[in-house]
Amino acid sequence: xxxxxxxxxxxxxxxxxxxxxxxxxxxxxxxxxxxxxxxxxxxxxxxxxxxxxxxxxxxxxxxxxxxxxxxxxxxxxxxxxxxxxxxxxxxxxxxxxxxxxxxxxxxxxxxxxxxxxxxxxxxxxxxxxxxxxxxxxxxxxxxxxxxxxxxxxxxxxxxxxxxxxxxxxxxxxxxxxxxxxxxxxxxxxxxxxxxxxxxxxxxxxxxxxxxxxxxxxxxxxxxxxxxxxxxxxxxxxxxxxxxxxxxxxxxxxxxxxxxxxxxxxxxxxxx
Amino acid sequence: xxxxxxxxxxxxxxxxxxxxxxxxxxxxxxxxxxxxxxxxxxxxxxxxxxxxxxxxxxxxxxxxxxxxxxxxxxxxxxxxxxxxxxxxxxxxxxxxxxxxxxxxxxxxxxxxxxxxxxxxxxxxxxxxxxxxxxxxxxxxxxxxxxxxxxxxxxxxxxxxxxxxxxxxxxxxxxxxxxxxxxxxxxxxxxxxxxxxxxxxxxxxxxxxxxxxxxxxxxxxxxxxxxxxxxxxxxxxxxxxxxxxxxxxxxxxxxxxxxxxxxxxxxxxxxx
DNA sequence: GAGTGGTCTAGACCACTGT
DNA sequence: CAGTGGTCTAGACCACTCC
Numbered sequence: 001x002x003x004x005x006x007x008x009x010x011x012x013x014x015x016x017x018x019x020x021x022x023x024x025x026x027x028x029x030x031x032x033x034x035x036x037x038x039x040x041x042x043x044x045x046x047x048x049x050x051x052x053x054x055x056x057x058x059x060x061x062x063x064x065x066x067x068x069x070x071x072x073x074x075x076x077x078x079x080x081x082x083x084x085x086x087x088x089x090x091x092x093x094x095x096x097x098x099x100x101x102x103x104x105x106x107x108x109x110x111x112x113x114x115x116x117x118x119x120x121x122x123x124x125x126x127x128x129x130x131x132x133x134x135x136x137x138x139x140x141x142x143x144x145x146x147x148x149x150x151x152x153x154x155x156x157x158x159x160x161x162x163x164x165x166x167x168x169x170x171x172x173x174x175x176x177x178x179x180x181x182x183x184x185x186x187x188x189x190x191x192x193x194x195x196x197x198x199x200x201x202x203x204x205x206x207x208x209x210x211x212x213x214x215x216x217x218x219x220x221x222x223x224x225x226x227x228x229x230x231x232x233x234x235x236x237x238x239x240x241x242x243x244x245x246x247x248x249x250x251x252x253x254x255x256x257x258x259x260x261x262x263x264x265x266x267x268x269x270x271x
Numbered sequence: 272x273x274x275x276x277x278x279x280x281x282x283x284x285x286x287x288x289x290x291x292x293x294x295x296x297x298x299x300x301x302x303x304x305x306x307x308x309x310x311x312x313x314x315x316x317x318x319x320x321x322x323x324x325x326x327x328x329x330x331x332x333x334x335x336x337x338x339x340x341x342x343x344x345x346x347x348x349x350x351x352x353x354x355x356x357x358x359x360x361x362x363x364x365x366x367x368x369x370x371x372x373x374x375x376x377x378x379x380x381x382x383x384x385x386x387x388x389x390x391x392x393x394x395x396x397x398x399x400x401x402x403x404x405x406x407x408x409x410x411x412x413x414x415x416x417x418x419x420x421x422x423x424x425x426x427x428x429x430x431x432x433x434x435x436x437x438x439x440x441x442x443x444x445x446x447x448x449x450x451x452x453x454x455x456x457x458x459x460x461x462x463x464x465x466x467x468x469x470x471x472x473x474x475x476x477x478x479x480x481x482x483x484x485x486x487x488x489x490x491x492x493x494x495x496x497x498x499x500x501x502x503x504x505x506x507x508x509x510x511x512x513x514x515x516x517x518x519x520x521x522x523x524x525x526x527x528x529x530x531x532x533x534x535x536x537x538x539x540x541x542x
Numbered sequence: 543g544a545g546t547g548g549t550c551t552a553g554a555c556c557a558c559t560g561t
Numbered sequence: 562c563a564g565t566g567g568t569c570t571a572g573a574c575c576a577c578t579c580c
Contacts, residue, residue: 011549018489037565048551053566061332062486069566070558081483086536093538203541209534212352213484213502213527215333218289231484231502231527242540256484256502263480263534265357267364269513270474282568308546319570324547340547341577 012047016055024064024075034072035065063229063257076227078257082163085262089207096195103191120163122154126184128172135169138238138249146172148182162224163259166252168193174247175200193239193248202247208238211261224255231256283318287326295335295346305343306336334500334528347498349528353434356533360478367466374462391434393425397455399443406440409509409520417443419453433495434530437523439464445518446471464510464519473518479509482532495526502527
């Protein structure tokens with residue numbers, strides 16, 4: 001019944017961390033405020049510097065504070081959230097039938113990232129590879145079948161902060177009849193993926209988004225310059241054609257501290 | 272250009288962690304395999320025990336391994352994922368108009384958790400509170416208005432693992448005309464929240480899901496017995512009535528290692 | 543009981559931030 | 562330059578697991 005295995009007091013690291021966390025939650029410490037230094041914590045808790053450090057490390061792992069050499073740690077300032085709404089899917093499909101000048105407003109950036117183009121700077125890269133086990137299963141093709149792989153990185157235009165990376169896969173057989181779809185120099189494509197697929201006779205009937213989250217690896221942390229304790233939201237988008245077959249999948253990663261995914265589900269009215 | 276600030280070699284903790292991570296990614300170490308002991312790492316890298324420990328701690332924070340006293344750490348075995356699909360919303364609405372015996376198949380558990388009732392055990396708790404700043408803003412009511420607050424915990428029936436906690440808020444004024452809606456003893460309510468609201472003349476026209484993720488606090492980690500390095504998926508569901516007003520919100524937390532949220536977006540066909 | 547990881551101490555050197 | 566946190570060492574005690 002007692003959650004504690006024995007009747008020992010909580011580790012001192014935990015006490016240090018909990019004390020500071022309560023101060024943050026109560027509002028005694030506000031975002032941007034600097035925390036007590038390790039020296040002060042040593043004295044306050046009569047513990048060694050490494051123990052105080054352990055408490056700070058806990059709070060970092062929970063994403064509550066940011067720390068760096070030579071500067072006292074500060075209470076994390078939550079960055080503004082980018083909202084990526086599923087209503088983009090329908091919007092993009094509507095625009096895909098417009099003539100070119102009107103289509104220009106929507107590009108692949110919006111397809112993958114649900115946000116206006118002008119706020120983000122993004123780079124793309126195309127290549128052609130074998131599907132492999134995981135992708136082929138999702139696209140219902142053979143693992144040795146070739147796919148067009150398109151990789152995108154998006155960062156905030158002003159701050160340079162990373163907003164997303166995504167990788168899209170399309171069976172090469174579906175689109176090889178239109179060679180201009182295979183060339184990264186045509187990015188950003190006016191009208192996005194839904195229009196691209198329409199040029200080879202494909203209509204997207206529905207989109208499935210599969211969402212989960214995980215912690216970044218060491219490489220992702222330093223590549224994206226992520227603060228500690230920030231998870232990545234993983235979203236696999238599967239585009240289904242009018243025959244019920246998947247024709248494109250897109251794996252996207254979003255830093256959770258600056259991303260909110262929004263999904264709108266209209267329901268059939270009662271008669 | 273060089274991501275490294277100076278030309279020092281990477282910290283030894285990182286080298287230790289990266290070496291093991293590569294072995295996991297290459298498949299040399301498979302889920303369930305035990306890692307080298309701290310003693311072995313000390314010898315292999317000619318470092319102190321605390322340095323080896325630092326590398327292990329990094330991998331724990333990234334969710335790659337699980338460790339515990341007295342046992343060598345092992346490569347994390349991913350738990351089976353529970354898929355919670357947005358198609359539940361329409362299903363629940365369809366069933367809400369059926370007579371009682373047929374409605375029994377769907378309960379609040381499914382409304383909040385998108386999964387069959389029989390797999391999970393859940394407990395609920397009702398009370399009436401002031402909305403407060405955040406909830407009142409989302410429900411477009413005054414902060415001092417009373418709301419019915421319903422808290423749910425769900426855990427897997429066999430393993431006892433926590434699957435979700437959620438808290439639902441409904442303006443009391445909307446439902447006080449039906450007193451049986453205010454009593455937790457009527458849980459699980461056949462037909463779920465959509466039917467409950469229908470008894471006071473409310474029809475849900477659409478549902479908005481807002482999804483993000485964060486790391487658990489120390490309290491959540493021990494309350495739910497979560498492994499290290501597992502984020503929580505946060506999902507706020509907002510139910511909108513036929514007049515476009517929010518009538519219920521539900522804040523749910525799901526451990527990311529055993530949860531996948533799936534959202535299906537049908538698109539209007541081209542003519 | 544032997545071996546393991548978790549916590550803690552005391553002390554060292556280094557990198558970075560401020561003034 | 563002084564002060565700070567980041568990394569590392571050597572050694573101690575304890576709780577837990579497995580044999």
